[in-house]
Amino acid sequence: MPETPVMPETAVAFIGLGTMGRPMAERLLAAGYRLTVHDRLPEAVKDLVAAGAAPAASAREAATGAEVAITMLPNGPHVREALTGPDGALAALRPGSVLIDMSTIDPPTAQELARTASDQGVRMLDAPVSGSSAGAADGTLTVMVGGDAGTLAEVRPLLDELGGRIVHCGGNGAGVSVKLANQIIAGTSMVAVAESYALARRLGVDPRLLFDVVSASSGDCWSLRTRPPVPGVLPSSPAEHDFRPGFKGALMCKDLDLALATAAAHAVDLPVTLRARELYARMSEEGLGERDFSAVFTLLATED
Numbered sequence: 553m554p555e556t557p558v559m560p561e562t563a564v565a566f567i568g569l570g571t572m573g574r575p576m577a578e579r580l581l582a583a584g585y586r587l588t589v590h591d592r593l594p595e596a597v598k599d600l601v602a603a604g605a606a607p608a609a610s611a612r613e614a615a616t617g618a619e620v621a622i623t624m625l626p627n628g629p630h631v632r633e634a635l636t637g638p639d640g641a642l643a644a645l646r647p648g649s650v651l652i653d654m655s656t657i658d659p660p661t662a663q664e665l666a667r668t669a670s671d672q673g674v675r676m677l678d679a680p681v682s683g684s685s686a687g688a689a690d691g692t693l694t695v696m697v698g699g700d701a702g703t704l705a706e707v708r709p710l711l712d713e714l715g716g717r718i719v720h721c722g723g724n725g726a727g728v729s730v731k732l733a734n735q736i737i738a739g740t741s742m743v744a745v746a747e748s749y750a751l752a753r754r755l756g757v758d759p760r761l762l763f764d765v766v767s768a769s770s771g772d773c774w775s776l777r778t779r780p781p782v783p784g785v786l787p788s789s790p791a792e793h794d795f796r797p798g799f800k801g802a803l804m805c806k807d808l809d810l811a812l813a814t815a816a817a818h819a820v821d822l823p824v825t826l827r828a829r830e831l832y833a834r835m836s837e838e839g840l841g842e843r844d845f846s847a848v849f850t851l852l853a854t855e856d
């Protein structure tokens with residue numbers, strides 16, 4: 553069980569091999585970690601198994617013999633099921649092992665699962681990430697960690713394979729708290745960029761010129777710089793590829809839901825986040841939930 557910093561060769565269970573989990577798992581495998589992988593979709597594990605990972609039919613099987621287990625799943629209920637469900641990982645993890653949930657979930661669930669893990673002698677960190685699938689592939693994610701600082705020190709070499717910036721944010725739940733605060737800014741600023749492009753289009757402003765001017769002005773922000781929502785402006789923007797994700801609108805809606813529920817529990821009013829959340833919910837209603845969240849522009853844009 554890891555008490556000194558983990559090294560390549562450590563047995564790692566990786567559960568959840570979607571847009572983010574797959575490239576993250578590939579990096580760990582390439583760095584020499586011994587990976588056992590599980591996803592509820594059998595086809596999601598194929599590439600990793602071809603690259604040398606061992607497949608597991610359940611989270612429990614993946615965690616059997618693992619010193620570190622990582623989950624990268626959509627939301628709290630998925631993490632709860634993968635950890636404490638009938639075939640959950642916690643039943644197999646040995647005392648002293650470390651469980652790292654890298655999904656974006658709500659702080660109360662992160663704290664409750666950390667307590668459940670602790671009752672079994674398993675140390676849990678919440679470690680959500682910021683950065684796209686490209687950041688996952690090249691190991692430049694920002695990782696926001698909640699939990700014991702000593703446990704983080706042990707698994708830091710592994711997290712360093714995944715992230716360019718690993719930040720200890722506080723106790724259990726602090727990582728996801730910081731991540732939700734980040735999502736408020738990312739989600740609302742994308743709507744602002746979309747509104748700006750919708751008006752500029754109506755006024756006949758050249759979209760490239762708008763990008764060049766605003767990215768050097770006070771309106772500059774990450775949403776603009778990575779996702780101008782019309783084609784012909786930035787080759788890497790999802791708008792160039794019919795809004796293929798990227799980061800799905802449905803996941804942004806989920807993150808703003810988590811932020812709003814957390815704010816309500818603490819009597820904090822988030823009126824702009826509430827309005828942005830309605831727009832991301834409409835994306836799913838109109839069949840756009842699997843597109844990049846910058847496709848929110850298509851709800852606002854009026855054709856010329």
Ligand code: NAD
Pocket residue numbers: 567568569570571572573590591592593596611624625626627630631633634654655656657681682683684685798799800803807
């Ligand atoms: P995704 O939907 O692409 O992948 C999730 C994977 O989990 C899927 O392969 C699914 O089959 C699997 N899964 C779901 N429930 C399961 C279960 N009970 N057991 C086993 N496998 C299960 O999602 P993603 O984009 O990889 O995002 C994962 C997390 O990371 C989310 O919380 C998201 O908010 C966060 N995130 C995503 C991005 C991004 O750019 N996509 C960036 C930062 C953070």
